[in-house]
Amino acid sequence: LGAGARGNVYGDYAVEYPEQLDIVGVAEPNAIRNERYAKKHAIPSANRFNTWEDVFKKPKFADAVIISTPDQLHYGPCMAALKMGYNVLLEKPISPSEKECRDILELTKKTGRIVAVCHVLRYAPYFIKLRELMQSGTIGEIISVQHLEPIEHTHMAHSYVRGNWHNSTTTTPILLAKSCHDLDIIKWMLGKESESIQAYGDLKWFKKENAPEGSTPRCTDGCAVEKTCPYSALKQYxxxxxxxxxxxxxEDKDKQGDAILEFLKTTNYGRCVYRMDNDQCDHYTTNILFKDNVTATFNMEAFTPWGGRRTRVMGSMGFIEGDMSKFTIYDFRTDQSKTYESKVLDVENYKNEGHGGGDWRLVADWIQAVS
Ligand SMILES: NC(=O)c1ccc[n+]([C@@H]2O[C@H](COP(=O)([O-])OP(=O)(O)OC[C@H]3O[C@@H](n4cnc5c(N)ncnc54)[C@H](O)[C@@H]3O)[C@@H](O)[C@H]2O)c1
Structure with missing residues (x-):
C-alpha cells in the first residue's frame, strides 16, 4: 500500500529474490506510480487499487501487506489488515498517537498476526555489531552514550522544509518522522528502559525573517541569490x-530537464526555503536517563555536510567511536585500538542517508517471520 519511495525499496526485493517475495497487488493513487509498480511486478488489473481502503473490500488474496503510505495513513490500513488476518510490514512511525500504537499492539495479540515496524537501523550490520560489543562487556560497564543524527542541510531542505514532512500538523513531528530510528537504536543498543527524558528543539533558520534580500517565492522566479544559495532548488534538482x-x-532522459523545471514551477519543491509553511525543528537536543544511571544524549542537526549517524560509547574499560561505515574500539586495559568496518551499501535512493544496509535485511527477516 503506497508505491512511493519506500514501497519501491521493499518491492525491489521481490525483483531480486522472486523465490522469496511475490508482489501480487498494489494500492496507489498516483497513476504513474501505480502503472510503473504494476508493470514491474506483473500485477493483474483486478489487484490494482487507487487507495488502501479498496484493498480490504476484497477477500484476503495475499499472505501479508506492506504499508508504505504517508505517516498519517498507517493506523487505518494496519488495523484493517490485521482484522482480515494479514501479516504486516509497517513503515515507521507506527502512529503519532500513543493510543493508536497500543490499539495496533492489542490487535496483533488478539489476531496472532505479525506487525513488523521498519526500524531498519536494527538490521544494519554496523549497529548489530556495536550492540553486541556493548552488551558483551567489551568496554566494561557502559556509562554513557552520545549519538548524533546529522540530517545534511540539503536533505533537510528537501524533506522537512519543502517536502512531504514539512509541516508537523499534517504529517508527524520530525522527532518521530526522522529520529524515531535514533531514539529506538539508542535504547536497543543499551538494552535498558529509560526513566526520564528532557528535550529542546526549535526551527531557527528556515523562516521568513531569514530570507535574503533579492530572494523570490520560487527559485525559478529570477531570485537574485539563487546561484550562491546552498538551498537552491535549481541547484539540488x-x-x-x-x-x-x-x-x-x-523515462526518456532528454525530457527530464524540462520536466524538472516544470515541477519546480508548480510544486513545493521549487519554493524558497524561507517562504514555506514549514514548522519542523532544524535542531533538537535530548538527554535521556536510563536505568542504572546510564545517560545518553541525542542531537538531531540539519546543518551538516553529510547524513548518516555518529555514535560514541563511553565504558569503564574502553571507548567506541563510529560513523556508520566504521567504528574504533579503544581498550583502556591494553592501550590497543581496533577498527571494525561494515562495507554494506544502502539501496538505491538511500545511499547516503544512513540505513547502513538495513533496508533489505529487514525485508529478508520479515519474510522469514511471516512465512
Ligand atoms: N524506514 C525508513 O527508514 C523510512 C525512510 C523514509 C520514509 N519512511 C516512511 O515510509 C512512509 C512512506 O514514505 P515515502 O518516502 O515512501 O513517501 P512517498 O510519498 O514517496 O510514498 C508514499 C506513497 O503513498 C501514496 N498514498 C497516498 N495516499 C494513499 C492511499 N490512500 N492509499 C495508498 N497509497 C497512498 C502516495 O501517493 C505515495 O506514492 C512514510 O511513513 C515515511 O515516514 C521510512
Whole structure:
C-alpha cells in the first residue's frame, strides 16, 4: 500500500529474490506510480487499487501487506489488515498517537498476526555489531552514550522544509518522522528502559525573517541569490539531479530537464526555503536517563555536510567511536585500538542517508517471520 519511495525499496526485493517475495497487488493513487509498480511486478488489473481502503473490500488474496503510505495513513490500513488476518510490514512511525500504537499492539495479540515496524537501523550490520560489543562487556560497564543524527542541510531542505514532512500538523513531528530510528537504536543498543527524558528543539533558520534580500517565492522566479544559495532548488534538482525520484520523471532522459523545471514551477519543491509553511525543528537536543544511571544524549542537526549517524560509547574499560561505515574500539586495559568496518551499501535512493544496509535485511527477516 503506497508505491512511493519506500514501497519501491521493499518491492525491489521481490525483483531480486522472486523465490522469496511475490508482489501480487498494489494500492496507489498516483497513476504513474501505480502503472510503473504494476508493470514491474506483473500485477493483474483486478489487484490494482487507487487507495488502501479498496484493498480490504476484497477477500484476503495475499499472505501479508506492506504499508508504505504517508505517516498519517498507517493506523487505518494496519488495523484493517490485521482484522482480515494479514501479516504486516509497517513503515515507521507506527502512529503519532500513543493510543493508536497500543490499539495496533492489542490487535496483533488478539489476531496472532505479525506487525513488523521498519526500524531498519536494527538490521544494519554496523549497529548489530556495536550492540553486541556493548552488551558483551567489551568496554566494561557502559556509562554513557552520545549519538548524533546529522540530517545534511540539503536533505533537510528537501524533506522537512519543502517536502512531504514539512509541516508537523499534517504529517508527524520530525522527532518521530526522522529520529524515531535514533531514539529506538539508542535504547536497543543499551538494552535498558529509560526513566526520564528532557528535550529542546526549535526551527531557527528556515523562516521568513531569514530570507535574503533579492530572494523570490520560487527559485525559478529570477531570485537574485539563487546561484550562491546552498538551498537552491535549481541547484539540488536541476543542476545536480539529486533526489529527483519524487518527480516520477519521464523515462526518456532528454525530457527530464524540462520536466524538472516544470515541477519546480508548480510544486513545493521549487519554493524558497524561507517562504514555506514549514514548522519542523532544524535542531533538537535530548538527554535521556536510563536505568542504572546510564545517560545518553541525542542531537538531531540539519546543518551538516553529510547524513548518516555518529555514535560514541563511553565504558569503564574502553571507548567506541563510529560513523556508520566504521567504528574504533579503544581498550583502556591494553592501550590497543581496533577498527571494525561494515562495507554494506544502502539501496538505491538511500545511499547516503544512513540505513547502513538495513533496508533489505529487514525485508529478508520479515519474510522469514511471516512465512
Ligand atoms: N524506514 C525508513 O527508514 C523510512 C525512510 C523514509 C520514509 N519512511 C516512511 O515510509 C512512509 C512512506 O514514505 P515515502 O518516502 O515512501 O513517501 P512517498 O510519498 O514517496 O510514498 C508514499 C506513497 O503513498 C501514496 N498514498 C497516498 N495516499 C494513499 C492511499 N490512500 N492509499 C495508498 N497509497 C497512498 C502516495 O501517493 C505515495 O506514492 C512514510 O511513513 C515515511 O515516514 C521510512
Amino acid at each position: 536541476y543542476r545536480k539531479r539529486q533526489r529527483t525520484y519524487v518527480f516520477d520523471l519521464p
